[in-house]
Amino acid sequence: MNKKILTIIILFFSITIYSQNKLPKNHSLTNLTCKTCHTCDVPTKKNPCLVPCPRSEMVTINQSPDQAPEVEVLKELSSRYMPVVFSHKLHAQMSQMSGGCGTCHHYNTVGPIQPCINCHETSRKRADISKPDLEAAYHRQCINCHREWSHSNDCTSCHALKNKNESISIASYVKKMTGKSHPALVEPKKIVYETNYNKGKIVTFFHNEHINLFGAKCIDCHRDENCTKCHDKNKTTNVQQIYSDVPIKIHKSKEEHHKPCFSCHQDDKCSLCHKDKSMAPFNHAISTGWALNRFHENLTCEKCHGSSTKFVKLNNDCNNCHKDFVAGKFDHKVTGLKLSENHKDLDCNECHKEKNFTKTPTCENCHDDKSFPKDKPGTEVNISSKKKK
Amino acid sequence: MEKQNRRSFLKTSALIGAVATGISTKTANAKPKNILSEDRMGVLVDTTVCIGCRNCEWACKVAHNIPTEDRIKYEDRSVFKHMRRPQPNAYTVVNEYPNPKNAVLPTDVKVQCMHCDHPACVSACIVGAISKEENGSVIWDTKKCIGCRYCMVACPFQIPSFDYDKPLNPEIRKCDFCFERTKQGLLPACVKNCPVEALTYGPRNDLIKEARERIKRDPDRYLNHIYGETEAGGTSWLYLANQDFSKLAFPSPGDKPMPGTSESIQHGIFAYFVPPAFLYALLGGIMWITKKRNESK
Numbered sequence: 001m002n003k004k005i006l007t008i009i010i011l012f013f014s015i016t017i018y019s020q021n022k023l024p025k026n027h028s029l030t031n032l033t034c035k036t037c038h039t040c041d042v043p044t045k046k047n048p049c050l051v052p053c054p055r056s057e058m059v060t061i062n063q064s065p066d067q068a069p070e071v072e073v074l075k076e077l078s079s080r081y082m083p084v085v086f087s088h089k090l091h092a093q094m095s096q097m098s099g100g101c102g103t104c105h106h107y108n109t110v111g112p113i114q115p116c117i118n119c120h121e122t123s124r125k126r127a128d129i130s131k132p133d134l135e136a137a138y139h140r141q142c143i144n145c146h147r148e149w150s151h152s153n154d155c156t157s158c159h160a161l162k163n164k165n166e167s168i169s170i171a172s173y174v175k176k177m178t179g180k181s182h183p184a185l186v187e188p189k190k191i192v193y194e195t196n197y198n199k200g201k202i203v204t205f206f207h208n209e210h211i212n213l214f215g216a217k218c219i220d221c222h223r224d225e226n227c228t229k230c231h232d233k234n235k236t237t238n239v240q241q242i243y244s245d246v247p248i249k250i251h252k253s254k255e256e257h258h259k260p261c262f263s264c265h266q267d268d269k270c271s272l273c274h275k276d277k278s279m280a281p282f283n284h285a286i287s288t289g290w291a292l293n294r295f296h297e298n299l300t301c302e303k304c305h306g307s308s309t310k311f312v313k314l315n316n317d318c319n320n321c322h323k324d325f326v327a328g329k330f331d332h333k334v335t336g337l338k339l340s341e342n343h344k345d346l347d348c349n350e351c352h353k354e355k356n357f358t359k360t361p362t363c364e365n366c367h368d369d370k371s372f373p374k375d376k377p378g379t380e381v382n383i384s385s386k387k388k389k
Numbered sequence: 390m391e392k393q394n395r396r397s398f399l400k401t402s403a404l405i406g407a408v409a410t411g412i413s414t415k416t417a418n419a420k421p422k423n424i425l426s427e428d429r430m431g432v433l434v435d436t437t438v439c440i441g442c443r444n445c446e447w448a449c450k451v452a453h454n455i456p457t458e459d460r461i462k463y464e465d466r467s468v469f470k471h472m473r474r475p476q477p478n479a480y481t482v483v484n485e486y487p488n489p490k491n492a493v494l495p496t497d498v499k500v501q502c503m504h505c506d507h508p509a510c511v512s513a514c515i516v517g518a519i520s521k522e523e524n525g526s527v528i529w530d531t532k533k534c535i536g537c538r539y540c541m542v543a544c545p546f547q548i549p550s551f552d553y554d555k556p557l558n559p560e561i562r563k564c565d566f567c568f569e570r571t572k573q574g575l576l577p578a579c580v581k582n583c584p585v586e587a588l589t590y591g592p593r594n595d596l597i598k599e600a601r602e603r604i605k606r607d608p609d610r611y612l613n614h615i616y617g618e619t620e621a622g623g624t625s626w627l628y629l630a631n632q633d634f635s636k637l638a639f640p641s642p643g644d645k646p647m648p649g650t651s652e653s654i655q656h657g658i659f660a661y662f663v664p665p666a667f668l669y670a671l672l673g674g675i676m677w678i679t680k681k682r683n684e685s686k
């Protein structure tokens with residue numbers, strides 16, 4: 001029984017590996033020299049002469065956890081302990097919050113995802129000391145997350161001690177682990193941090209805005225993270241805290257904690273984030289003095305302000321983006337007002353003083369007795385059906 | 390030159406001692422073995438990897454037949470509340486310090502003999518009981534040790550400790566780099582049992598290369614300093630850390646080998662004065678005899 005399940009797992013694993021055995025397209029365009037991965041000058045499909053461990057971050061295949069092997073039985077090193085039944089898929093799901101497959105399968109070539117044993121030798125006494133041996137490789141990948149989470153080096157949470165009087169069935173462990181899934185991640189809207197910064201203890205982080213509005217990708221901030229971001233063995237409150245207004249304390253150093261923010265906010269003043277109390281969500285009108293109209297409110301910031309890592313400040317001049325918005329050419333009826341023949345060809349700033357479109361237009365340049373919105377320079381049209389992106 | 394002086398001094402004193410106590414010079418000869426081989430071995434301790442599991446402490450005791458509690462007891466992290474030093478019954482100890490980069494992952498540092506390239510203990514030992522071997526190990530000969538504690542004073546890392554439980558025959562105790570094990574081609578017990586290989590065993594030259602490589606590959610993770618590369622003239626055990634070594638209770642012995650200091654003290658005091666040298670040898674001789682007697686009992 002034991003053997004059968006193992007065979008199935010091994011078979012499953014080999015098939016998975018086989019199906020991964022395809023190079024991504026254009027892998028030669030990766031920002032690496034050929035020599036990082038190939039030992040010969042002209043690598044061919046038949047003889048790719050691959051370097052076993054290129055020691056350079058480059059996992060390009062980020063599989064979905066569902067493609068990953070479900071459970072792995074790590075039994076190469078079992079002497080004092082029973083083999084470890086590792087819930088690979090579950091961990092792969094958790095790794096989506098940090099570096100994906102690359103969290104553990106570091107230095108993977110652009111080829112198939114390598115199991116640890118391909119690079120890490122099983123013997124501690126060896127000539128090549130540039131890589132840890134297999135035991136250390138396994139432990140280094142597991143232990144720090146587990147330590148942060150459980151605050152101890154509890155060997156037995158992964159290893160069952162070998163006990164002569166008791167036969168532990170690996171198959172039953174495998175069965176127990178199979179099919180386990182991490183519940184779908186609920187994206188937090190807002191996280192409030194309590195910091196040690198005297199001039200502004202509270203930092204409010206709007207997670208939803210950074211993703212949906214500012215166009216940040218998960219990996220822009222979540223690089224070196226693990227489950228302890230939300231879970232702690234001793235405190236079940238962590239997860240709830242993250243989704244509430246209760247400020248949470250951070251255990252990382254100032255530098256480490258600022259790192260993800262600084263990839264974009266490095267030139268900003270501390271007071272942009274550090275306040276005395278929690279902040280209100282971003283509001284374009286309040287922050288910039290320019291309320292977004294119905295055309296703009298659904299755009300991502302990047303559309304107007306350039307790359308999400310470096311937003312460019314704009315002024316109120318439509319021509320910043322809309323080069324063709326000039327007198328006579330601009331179809332004023334998209335604003336809900338079709339200009340009359342007399343007004344059609346006027347320059348924008350005849351009515352919109354200094355091209356400030358946030359202010360009420362004026363008629364005084366030509367008319368002493370008229371004022372907007374009581375008097376209109378054309379006819380109102382229905383625009384609700386013409387919602388334009 | 391200095392060495393020659395020192396040797397002849399030791400020989401003389403041994404001779405006087407021998408004459409004074411009636412023992413042949415052969416047995417009391419104090420010529421320590423002090424080899425500095427290009428291929429000497431070492432251990433690279435990566436404190437950014439160490440998890441403070443204290444498996445090394447346990448393994449060291451087992452390998453040296455020192456009575457120990459069950460391994461499971463070593464999971465108790467409360468021992469880290471106090472700083473510990475190597476003891477006669479613990480050749481290596483692990484201490485814990487705050488990690489400025491991550492408060493929940495403290496920095497753990499294993500302490501043991503550094504196996505200096507120019508061991509002060511070897512130079513300080515008046516009977517030549519301590520020697521530096523071809524493979525880098527600094528070991529001692531229980532039979533020769535007279536318990537004078539000179540090595541203890543000389544060691545820049547405060548390593549040798551004495552077994553005060555045996556008042557008549559106190560004995561030096563310290564990490565011997567698992568000399569008996571490595572002789573048989575085995576790894577040092579601590580290296581073998583470290584679950585994360587925070588301890589890498591290899592030729593010292595390779596270890597320095599590897600340490601440089603690690604710093605280069607991950608400059609955010611490491612302080613650009615290999616402790617032991619030059620400290621006290623270089624040591625076989627080398628350390629990497631993510632914070633200043635002084636914060637981890639490492640001494641700053643300077644880059645010059647220590648023996649120079651202790652040797653010159655000896656020479657300064659004794660070189661040209663026969664009487665102190667004579668007294669000195671006499672005392673040494675008596676201690677040596679007492680020891681022999683105790684041993685034969």
Ligand code: SF4
Nearest residue numbers: 502503505509510544
């Ligand atoms: S650390 Fe101390 S005991 Fe060890 S070799 Fe150096 S001087 Fe001798």
Ligand code: SF4
Nearest residue numbers: 449481564566567579
């Ligand atoms: S090398 Fe041997 S004696 Fe020294 S600390 Fe390690 S196990 Fe103990």
Ligand code: SF4
Nearest residue numbers: 439440442443445583
């Ligand atoms: S066994 Fe390794 S990880 Fe554990 S305390 Fe010793 S050096 Fe650190």
